[in-house]
Amino acid sequence: MTKIVQDTPEALEGYIAPGETFHFKCHSGLSCFNRCCRNLNLFLSPYDVLRLKQGLGITSEAFIDTYTDAVLREGKCFPELLLRMKEEEDATCIFLSNKGCTAYEHRPDTCRTFPAEHGIWFDDKGKKQQILTLKPPGFCEGIHESQTLTPEQWRKDQSAEKHNAMNELWGEVEALFTPATFGPEGPSGQKGKMAFMAAYNVEGFRSFLFESSFFKRCKIKKELQMKLRRDDVAIMKFGFEWIKVFLLGIPSKSIHMK
Numbered sequence: 200m201t202k203i204v205q206d207t208p209e210a211l212e213g214y215i216a217p218g219e220t221f222h223f224k225c226h227s228g229l230s231c232f233n234r235c236c237r238n239l240n241l242f243l244s245p246y247d248v249l250r251l252k253q254g255l256g257i258t259s260e261a262f263i264d265t266y267t268d269a270v271l272r273e274g275k276c277f278p279e280l281l282l283r284m285k286e287e288e289d290a291t292c293i294f295l296s297n298k299g300c301t302a303y304e305h306r307p308d309t310c311r312t313f314p315a316e317h318g319i320w321f322d323d324k325g326k327k328q329q330i331l332t333l334k335p336p337g338f339c340e341g342i343h344e345s346q347t348l349t350p351e352q353w354r355k356d357q358s359a360e361k362h363n364a365m366n367e368l369w370g371e372v373e374a375l376f377t378p379a380t381f382g383p384e385g386p387s388g389q390k391g392k393m394a395f396m397a398a399y400n401v402e403g404f405r406s407f408l409f410e411s412s413f414f415k416r417c418k419i420k421k422e423l424q425m426k427l428r429r430d431d432v433a434i435m436k437f438g439f440e441w442i443k444v445f446l447l448g449i450p451s452k453s454i455h456m457k
């Protein structure tokens with residue numbers, strides 16, 4: 200999910216306004232089928248990791264160790280996870296088989312939205328709006344199909360609403376990070392490691408909450424505590440909130456120090 204600060208979203212390349220239609224249909228009859236699953240840099244959001252690890256039936260830590268590489272991109276203050284590709288000439292996605300995507304039900308947000316891209320546009324008063332831009336590669340034949348879709352229909356068609364909402368939450372947290380957030384040690388220091396766990400490792404963060412004195416030091420409603428024990432999405436949202444409170448000093452409605 201890209202954060203966009205620009206005078207008007209209309210000025211963006213490939214922008215599709217709400218209600219406007221674009222042509223697209225992806226299917227196995229196209230000669231480009233699965234070509235977009237090769238030679239790509241696929242960055243995974245915390246929610247992408249959560250869905251993929253659930254789909255594979257493994258822990259977040261096992262998923263991160265087995266399937267990703269952490270990279271700190273130039274100009275960024277926090278590491279991101281890049282899906283590891285197969286070690287072959289055309290660097291195919293690890294989840295691609297002859298029959299298509301083996302992770303289809305749990306595929307990342309980028310794959311759901313491709314060849315479009317989701318973004319959040321902020322107006323000069325800070326009000327945000329979800330936007331979609333269509334940026335197909337030259338080889339994508341799907342954009343010449345007759346089916347028409349609006350951005351809203353496309354999100355629904357790809358079951359991308361939950362991914363969009365969670366990535367928007369994470370985008371808001373990530374946008375608050377500055378080089379000073381993690382102190383002199385940087386993002387690889389203690390603070391950075393804690394934030395990484397709170398964002399990407401739901402089991403690790405759950406253990407931290409329930410196996411430390413956290414609930415003795417912080418006032419958290421009992422119903423929320425019960426939810427945090429069993430609900431991965433609740434833990435992830437709480438992790439985002441925890442990062443804001445403990446790393447960025449932003450007051451929270453759900454976390455209060457005793």
Ligand code: SF4
Binds near residue numbers: 226232234314339342
């Ligand atoms: S290139 Fe476009 S049409 Fe072809 S498989 Fe990818 S998204 Fe579908």
Ligand code: SF4
Binds near residue numbers: 295307
């Ligand atoms: S996760 Fe699936 S859809 Fe996404 S790049 Fe890999 S094989 Fe393609």
